[in-house]
Amino acid sequence: MATSQPLPPLPPPKWVVELNSPLPRPSASTSSIPDPPGFSRKTGGKNRAEKSSTSSITSNTSKPAETDTLKLKKAWEIAIAPSKSIPMNGIMMYMSGNTLQIFSIMMVFMLFKGPIQGLINTNAVFAKFESETLRGKLLGVKAVYVLVQFALLGLGVWKVNAMGLLPTTRSDWLAWESERQPHETSYFAFG
Incomplete structure (x- = not known):
């Protein structure tokens, strides 16, 4: 009886060996390709993630004024964002017609729902931008946000009035x- 002996393991393929062993670095004098902008050979072994994390830490700690400026800019973007939907909603309300149909009723419901939720959540929307230095400036941002929400509500009131659902005529109050x-x-007399 012959006993089978285990075969020795096969050597890894050439591509695995090349993948695991780094390529030799060319010397600066032999390379004819210039370094890309922003690249420095003096950084040693630091990679891009380490550089960005250290630079973000230093930028956050050294420049709070820039951070406040960026927060205020983002707050203004959020405050003005609902105004971008006013023209689209106006066209949709105009095109849906003035008759009482499920489509136009759903459109009006959605037009009222968004601004009401926005008004209720005003402080929550701007909570991440709150700081002692920005408190006064955020009041103006919140006021613009509230005005834009009221403009959307006004569009909804216009649509409800156009549909004839608001009691604005004398005939709507005949019961009283x-x-x-x-x-x-x-x-009349004959005579």
């Missing part, structure tokens, strides 16, 4: 009107 009592009466 009393009958007129004439001061004089006249009768």
Whole structure:
């Protein structure tokens, strides 16, 4: 009986060996290709992630004024963002017609729902931008945000009025009107 002996392991393929062993670095004098802008050979072994994390730490600690400026700019972007939907909503409300249909009712519901939720969540939207230095400036940003939400609500009120759902005419209040009592009466006479 012959016993089978285990075979020795096969050597790894050439591509695995090349992948695991780094290529030799060319010397600066032998390379004809210039270094890209911003690259420095003096950094040693630091990679891009380490550089960016250290630079972001230093930029955050050394320049709080720039951080406040960026926060204020982002707050203004958020405050003005709902105004970009006013023209689109206006065209959609105009095109949906003035009749009472499920489509136009759903459109009006969505037009009221968004601004009401925005008004309720105003402080929560701008909570991440709150700081002692920005408190006064954020009041103006919040006021613009609230005005834009009221403009969207005004668009909804216009649409509801165009559909005839707002009681704005005298005939809408006939139940509360009393009958007129004439001061004089006249009768037709033949004669």
